[in-house]
Amino acid sequence: MPNEDLPCVAILGTCDTKLDELLYVRGQLLEVHRVRVTLFDVGRAPSTHPAVDVARSSILAFSGADSKSSSEPPSDVSSLSRAGFIATMASRVTPLLASLATAGMIHGLVALGGSGGSALASTVMRQLPLGFPKLLVSTMAAGDVRPFVGEADIAMLYSVVDIAGLNDILCPILDNAAGAIAGMARAYYARPRAAEEGAGKGKRIAITMFGVTTPAVTTARALLARYACTSYAFHANGAGGRALERLVSEGFFDGVLDLTTTELADELVGGVLSAGPHRLEAAARAGVPQVVSLGALDMVTFGPRASLPERFVREGRTIREHNTCVTIMRTTRDECVQLGRMIAKTLRGAGARPDRTEVWVPKGGMSGLDKDGGPFWDPDGVESLARAMKEEFEGDENGMQTRVVEREENINDPAFAKGMAQSLVRMMQLEPLNELETSLEEVGSG
CATH class of the missing domain: 3.40.50.12030 (Uncharacterised protein family UPF0261, NC domain)
Known part of the structure; x- marks a missing residue:
């Protein structure tokens, strides 16, 4: 297993609908690329899988210093409209991930999603610091990506097939995604020392x-x-x-x-x-x-x-x-x-x-x-x-x-x-x- 001296990659996804694919990326990061991993669940229905490191309930309870998320979350977010759920989850997980990135506890973020998951993940990514590694594997990456990327440094990778079951088309793409974010996280992890020299x-x-x-x-x-x-x-x-x-x-x-x-x-x-x-x-x-x-x-x-x-x-x-x-x-x-x-x-x-x-x-x-x-x-x-x-x-x-x-x-x-x-x-x-x-x-x- 990776030790505390290695970079940590955050994985963001809806564990109620993309769990197999998220676990596949998690396994690649841990076993092949030897980095630490933290899996965040932002699914509509909460997951109880033991691989989930940060549960949906913990994300919803987090307020941090973000005034947009300082109020109590709805008692039942599952009843929200699709757009309302995405907005609520994004408003909660963004300050959490931003605080972890600022504290140097995570060194890259990878997310998987269709249109809804991509909207949620990209909303979060656009608020993270420039230079912090962000990779979004998305079914939407072959179209107009401006609504997702905005002015942020988000890398998008087209999934070709829908993220709905592991197969011999999707798995190599997820392998590449794991390798890419692991490499970016390692570079980011080493960057503070280089940044001090160039200050x-x-x-x-x-x-x-x-x-x-x-x-x-x-x-x-x-x-x-x-x-x-x-x-x-x-x-x-x-x-x-x-x-x-x-x-x-x-x-x-x-x-x-x-x-x-x-x-x-x-x-x-x-x-x-x-x-x-x-x-x-x-x-x-x-x-x-x-x-x-x-x-x-x-x-x-x-x-x-x-x-x-x-x-x-x-x-x-x-x-x-x-x-x-x-x-x-x-x-x-x-x-x-x-x-x-x-x-x-x-x-x-x-x-x-x-x-x-x-x-x-x-x-x-x-x-x-x-x-x-x-x-x-x-x-x-x-x-x-x-x-x-x-x-x-x-x-x-x-x-x-x-x-x-x-x-x-x-x-x-x-x-x-x-x-x-x-x-x-x-x-x-x-x-x-x-x-x-x-x-x-x-x-x-x-």
Whole structure:
């Protein structure tokens, strides 16, 4: 049997319906991978199997520090609706698992489920710390997994067949799941020592990027590498924007170089990469220094060409098939006007401080496609956006106008990217790594 010096994997599942499959994974973890295991029962009907380590009754009795679960549980949770039961169990087991993870008593979580079990498990997983191993074996993993994963680092493995009986299709998949979570748990178990060695590297800066703004991000990261900070690039694909907003609101970041705000265009027009209605709010609310730009606001993203709404084709919109899975559409000048107003209203409404917020406008184009000779080139588009944004800022009743910096370059021009990065460096008062470097370059001072 594994000893106390080995990592512990938590198994979460409905033992009334998935007991055989859960016990199979448990056996693999104990006998093959030699890690410790704790099995949590979240089934509608309680299980009395001796392998269950944390019974449903113990989970329901746990309240911890989570205000959502501080009240007494219903006397009979079995009578709740399916949705009500999932919500109740998730509200109880989440703070329990979170407390165990924080205390270093568990080092990974694996769950098995159909649609209901996956909804319950993923609700729990999304609230656990980033970096903590989370693996969900699910019948739903081959479809749209956004409702399950959200902005969390959840790994999903498709079960191929339903999790309803052990067979020669499911067992190898469960073998892989056990091996995967055991490996992740071992890595996580060893990580605290490695984390201590890497501590103290200065401030943390979030950067947003898209394929068509990668040159700008590369330039900005190279400049920031000269200072006492670590940069973290987020793909502006919806989940990336939500993850950024969450981490900023949790106090993880000290500064934001929001170079790519394309998710706003998807939110406005109906693309597939929206980060939701609260994108661009967290840094302003928290007073975190931020330099914002208009990266890829010249486009809205859709899936395969056949998925593009027919009305856009009828309107004669400029459309480009980026690859077989991604189709992009040029935003119109009217949409650019709306985007300009959206940016100003969002920043102003979130309480953006003029001393900690700037918006940079690349008049030479908002992406690698929106440039002279490019397929999305429309200088009037970015001009219309900037004008609407400035007018909206000027309408601030409190006179708290955010500084708007207009430059002639394309967003991917090195001078533009350096200017944004240097502005954030000044705003954050970052110290250069080279003590002999006592002043910033003047390029990009605006």
